[in-house]
Amino acid sequence: MEWDDPATLAERGRDMAGLDFLRAMVDGELPAPPVARLLGMRIVDVSWGVATFTLTPCESLYNPIGMVHGGVTATLLDSAMGCAVHSELPAGVGYTTLELNANYLRPIVADTGPVRCRARVVHRGGTVATAEGRAWREADDELLAHATTTCLILRGGSGNGNGRQATASSRSEREGSDAAARAS
Secondary structure, three states: OOOOOHHHHHHHHHOOOHHHHHHHHHOOOOOOOHHHHHHOEEEEEEEOOEEEEEEOOOHHHEOOOOOEOHHHHHHHHHHHHHHHHHOOOOOOEEEEEEEEEEEEOOOOOHHHOOEEEEEEEEEEOOOEEEEEEEEEEOOOOOEEEEEEEEEEEEEOOOOOOOOOOOOOOOHHHHHOOOHHHHHO
């Protein structure tokens, strides 16, 4: 498998508004990130607060019991929901997934055929955004899975290329997420 340098893609992303960055990927002006190439998923449409991906399932994505691994479906949903959030962000502002809740309704196998996943932002504040996504079989619109996410909005700084939260907002965050467990 071949891919383009993800650091170069992230650098371009920092200089562009989220919607412009994602539209450049849809239009083929920017390459897909390595994970999309690895799994065979593509962003095919994006507008303010909405992102649509496709994936054609194949046996290389199967788990040991003969169906597409749930993690692949979760990645498809997470990618679409994250890009929906990203589409509303200005240049220099990024995001990361805080929480993902996926519901699997039907198994996905190679015979399922192309799967389409659309996500939309439910709420975007200054620190947190939420989104929901649905994945369905293109042939008959049968719903296969749906999910929700909570994303942390990352502003300023450097580090991972998407910015960082400036300060911890609670004692447990400053001392580590398991501070309460250590104290008991």
